[in-house]
Amino acid sequence: MTMRSLGLSIYPDHSNFEEDAKYLTLGHKYGFSRIFMSMLEIQGSPAETQAKYKKIIEYGNKLGYQTFLDVSPQLFKKLGIDYSDLKFFADIGTTGIRLDEAFNGATEAMLSYNPYGLIIELNMSNNVDYLNNIISYQANEPFIYGCHNFYPQRGTGLPYNFFLDCSKRFKRFNIHTAAFVSSQTGTMGPWNVEDGLPTLEEDRDLPIDVQAMHLFASNLIDDVIIGNAYASEDELRALSQVNRYQLQLHIDYVDGINNIEKKIVEETQHFRRGDMNTTVIRSTIPRVTYKDIPNPLHDNEEIFKRGDVLIGNDDFGIYKNELQIVLEPHKDSRKNKIGSIRKDELFLLDFIKPWTKFKLIGR
Known part of the structure; x- marks a missing residue:
């Protein structure tokens, strides 16, 4: 079994370095070890974006976090990045990039052989033969991860049985997986609608530790990430006390x-x-x-x-x-x-x- 971990999310284009750094420090105190960071809504020039993201990612790296950036084809275009060279992401210190949108299978497989050792994280929230297609192109499997979506709009999160079907496709290949829980105090996400940011609709209003217990109990999710920022210290503490390996x-x-x-x-x-x-x-x-x-x-x-x-x-x-x-x-x-x-x-x-x-x- 893959070791399980806790993560949190920050949104540098909607926040400031000081508040984000304070949150990462608090998360570190409670054993959080990965960061989800959305780049889908960047505003500035490529140089400004690089400087802003590098500063907070390097701060997280010093605390022992792994950072995964959420990216899209539009973002590559905006930053002038070619899929054949992921140097931009390596230079700012990321562990991996999450592909919010699918390509053709061959592209994802090729990306997994990038010379920087960046992990390529795939969107898990579709019950199609996407992953099998990528694997069939002889992808570098240890560098392929999966991560579900979160859903800012009430009523649009995944139903549990659909979540199971999607997740099983990844676990069949022993792919490292992640999904989101929602803070009841956080108000910040990538968009201007934020009714919480869970993966599962039925978890939206539950206490955050119960949401995590639900995801871990499925035995299909390795990392549980808080989707919205900023969770309260009480929520971080409650999550840190969840038994990740058996129901408690x-x-x-x-x-x-x-x-x-x-x-x-x-x-x-x-x-x-x-x-x-x-x-x-x-x-x-x-x-x-x-x-x-x-x-x-x-x-x-x-x-x-x-x-x-x-x-x-x-x-x-x-x-x-x-x-x-x-x-x-x-x-x-x-x-x-x-x-x-x-x-x-x-x-x-x-x-x-x-x-x-x-x-x-x-x-």
Whole structure:
């Protein structure tokens, strides 16, 4: 598996160096390591553009960021750059260029052999045989990445199933992938419409960490990038705490939870039992690990609802201290309710399949 990372976006043609530098410094503090930078809306001369972008890219490079520039055929024309020579981008310190528009396959393949070692990032948000065409022209595959679009206009982001189909085309070739989440405080993007900048429409209004959890849980996205600027420090911190390699859900505890139940929740590497059912997700290892530890009855007489987290109590025999997450409402006094999954995260229960590993965090 490719190592996963966090990224943020800046828009030098809509901002200033000082504010961008401050944002990159804050992102560095929270472990962000890549920058998406749009060049689609440049205003100045080629020399002015080069100087402006070089200054902020070099600042990012010193902090250990990799910068990918979003480019288009019109931009090449405006800057007088020929596809056969990407020296302009190498000179300003970029890691790679993202091709916002497709060429003919042969062009992208040739670009991947540029002498500067620049990564060529492709637009992933189309379910066509684009990538296969490029690969068939014997592209330099380690230098081909994929990155989804973001969608400033409410209602125009990708539906999840379409996103899956597009992403699977890239993962079939083990291509490094990226997609966008949206800050709820950021107001800056490339255009003068900005209703948030996510890839997935259903993520637009979710807390930023839940958006990232959704993308990582697909197992099709390596890098999660904040599309709009500037995200708040709280959002950067929340993203830095997301587990990028397994689902990590948050539980709001009931007042009656006891110490053994907290231990079961927080210190177990949970996985869903392989012979699954539709009523509950079962994590059965704790009933073995803690079989000799008593667990008195509490919060066990109500009807349990989807997202409630239960642990078998002293009346449950061999199943005492087994942890379960409710999928379908039911009642069983042999189980203690110890909390509930955070409301915004309930939809992520669908990603816990037989044998899926997951973590739980109480609060």
